[in-house]
Amino acid sequence: MIGCFGKVPASADFVSLHGAAEEVCEFDAWLQGALSAMQHREDWRELFDRLPVCLFSYRARNGNWLLGGLISSQDFSARRYPFFIFQILKASEAQPLVNPFTLSELFCGQIKPLLHMAAQSESTSVLFERIKALRPLQAQDFELFRRVHDKFLVNFNLRDITRSLEDSYPEFVSNAALTRLQALQQPMQQKSSMAISLPLPAEQGLKNPTADLWINWLTRMKDAGTAPQISVLADDFMRPKLLCFASRSSNGLYRVLTGTGERLENYDVLAPFDAFDEHHRVHAFPEIDRPLYDVIDRFVDALDLKSV
Template identity: 25%
Template sequence: MQYAIFGKLPRRADFIRINASHPAALELDCLIASSLRLMSDTDGWQERFLSAPPSSIFFRSRDGRWSFLGAIRPSQDEAGRCYPLVAGVITAEKTSNSSLASYLLANELFLSGLHEHLTSAMENAVEMLACRQFFEEEHPISASSLADLEPLAQQLMSRYNNCTTVQELEMLLQSETPTGLDHLLLGFAFHAQLLRRFKSSMPAQCFKLPLPSGTGEGILMAATWVGLYQAAIANHDQPPLRGILLFPDVDQRMILAPGDFTEHMMALAFGHDADQSIYIHPQDSNTPWHSNHEWAEASYVIGRQLSNSRLLLSQLHDILNGIAARIS
């Protein structure tokens, strides 16, 4: 386990690299650079970049050996050259889809503190020393602390799922998107089915999901979405999620990438107006699974269950597990 910091600061001319030679940091750096090259072909990209909100990122390396959890702040150097300031921790990849929800929740305070330090560093370059000290002395991500934090996060998720109804989730979803909860959850399951069948032949796409305002509530809802995704693909040998972007404070949304995490998705962190084709639209009748007889059966089952406004999230998990088990 180690930390990495790289990117630009407004009052410095150089490119900052602290522990940034790790393969996972280099891969993320290359992905960010590719996303900026993509954006640079459009007018006004620098203004959009600099006005983009901060984001949190979970990123798995392409070889599956490493994961990066950290914060991203759009920035520039003193000459006005745009590049974000990125900081996070790199761990040997042991986080399965099933444990990712509690992993995110366990690190809520870490991400919040990291964003504060990056804000200070951008306002005063000297504060970068404090950011480095935060990693070396104060950050809660360690083998021993996670051993304590993750069980607590799992308990919190369990209590939340046992007292929260699907109606609350539907209200959040309806306020931001035309997609119904039934279509979204079946989209999780049937898109995963296509990934299993066609693997690298599948086009890289992602889900865009709403979050409530506020960092704490945003992380909890992000963990909830990840948990529901896991329930919808249970009982299958599914490739791990490659990337997650969180925008809890301003845009109140998250990006969830089941397959490849591309420069088009990375550019969403920098205000890029992406083509709608990179998003999975579960409500679209043209999606391939809408003609699948298994989808018709599953749609009937989940539709009937969701008509019960008192249905709890914990019960929904069980329903999704059952549906996932029946999808070939």
Template identity: 40%
Template sequence: MIGYFGKLPGNADFISYRATSEDLQAFDECLQVGIRRLMEEERWEMHFDGIPRCSFLFRASPQHWLVGEMASSRDASGRRYPLMTFQRLPYQVQGDAFQAPWTLCEVNARCAGEIMQDAIYGHGQPTRFADALQALRPLNDGDLNLHQRLHARLLQELRLCDISEAMSKGYPEFIANAVLQRMTGLRQLCERAPMPPVVLPLPAEQALMRPVADIWTHWLTLIAPAPMSLLLLVHDFMRPRLLAFSQGNTSRVHRLLAGLAPRQERFDVLEPFDRFEPSLVQTALPDPGQSIGSCMARYAGYDDRT
């Protein structure tokens, strides 16, 4: 079932439905820590209010993802906290199979996002907000299996040059070979240390934004030394992006969302290396016409025969 938790401008305190699970309590704690870190900044309320709406994946247990939408909000007294909708999904990893959670949740995410924006900016009542959410169809095992197959097909059909072309409008600085070298550098870093918070660009084109988010998430799943704890798809108009956090790094989440995190607190694949990395000069670069599955096989250890 779809639940909700957070604050609405017309209410004096938190509103909630199906919000008693340990998963949500862990996510709430993660957000509270992030907000406290943000409060150390001057005019932190302005920065909080300016954070775009996000889709999220939060993994509090080995068995489940908490998936949903999140937007900056406040209560009637002006106390800041996000408003979020959520659903629990099983976390399944079988070899190189991948669930493609971002495209899986696309329809519900779009509808929930519109409902949330109406509630926050239209001063909607909690009952109307709740009724609108309950009209959405919860995801089931059939959805999971379908999108897993679609993702595997996408890896074989989508080419590196297709992603480069899709990125060109919002990210003219996107250069495929440079990004591949950065991803190789990230893989080498993950072999000797925990994964830092990672920032990855996404196409602004709606048809490709979530599929590319699934590709990046799959890629990170293959190279990260431990399962990721939190992923955020940031709906930032022409420059959407994916943020990925490992366990222990989520305290920086709101600083990164607000654009206040210094360079040493993140790994952005569009930024140059801090120092020259001789090993990456030897990296063989692929034909831009290669499929993404072939690129992942070379750079992330994906078995593209599956």
């Protein structure tokens, strides 16, 4: 099922196409909680308006997934709220879903212009017709894009990822990022409500696959092998990033996106370490030139040995 929900300047109230679905109502409540948590600030509207388009992957309580994109918007009376276009995937079709952004890349490429049209006062009738014409994912797509994701993990290595991040994130150092990832094992297993912030390359062809790389990585770090409940790709032109939430209990999305949250709300793998300890034992991380799938395997195996 494909539909939309939210506020647009062309309407005095919420607009909805299949927005009464259980998964959509749940995602809407999560967004409302995140937006409410920022509204104590006098400048929250300006911060909200400046946010980039975000792509999302949301796992509902019934096990189904919601994939799509959202944009900061407002209704005819300038009351702020996002507008989002979504596609619902049944749990039976999508498990395991460790490649949501590769899987939905074509779909999200189609809806981005529609999101901008909505925020720029396009009529709801035109939007609805365009949305109704979108093609839902088919059974064969899941297998195809799993193979695409697996091929990416085989054909690329960590040096490729580091090189792709150089322009947008010159502060990215692979061993420092891996050290911070290593410290995430316990919060991931405990389903901490904090956001995990991970850098993405600005290069279009690598952005979505790298987002899925991080999701795969975090999934492998959890005992149950469960992907993050919510992943949001902030599609900033120069410094895109991925926010992952192990739990739906977080209401920090907009505070983290706007950089106004508390430090404990966001675990940024690029954040500087509190102190330099020259006596700290350096971890033996996998070689940077190994295929990505092998790096993840060795990284997770080392975590398992450490926890025994």
